Amino acid sequence: MPTSKKDLLDLQFIDARHKLIEVAAFLDRIDRHTGEDDYRIAALKKTLPILLEDRPDRARGVLEALSDHSTELSHTALFQGAFGAPLP
Missing domain, CATH: 1.20.5 (Single alpha-helices involved in coiled-coils or other helix-helix interfaces)
Structure with missing residues (x-):
């Protein structure tokens, strides 16, 4: 330890x-x-400054930046799965 x-x-x-x-x-x-870049590259790049911040919860910040915070279910999903970043 x-x-x-x-x-x-x-x-x-x-x-x-x-x-x-x-x-x-x-x-x-x-x-x-x-x-063209898509929303996943934009989401990934959005997390990079979080790594440089002096804060005790960088992992949480990155996770929240890459999480979909919507509460509505999509009725048009073509399949069940995740993309690892919020849709635009």
Whole structure:
């Protein structure tokens, strides 16, 4: 069990670094392809500043930014599933 920031960094820094590089690589791949961005890219980019904020609930902020807060059920859904970001 980590007892300090250094302990936590020693345990999880490489994993966090890997995840950030994966997000950067994903955005690079998106940029290399033709076509328009859609709401999912916009939603993902909207979360990036949250990571830089000095706040104790960044994960919650990212989750809320990527969550659909609507309360109405869609009667026109073509299938049951989720897209990982709120529709525009």
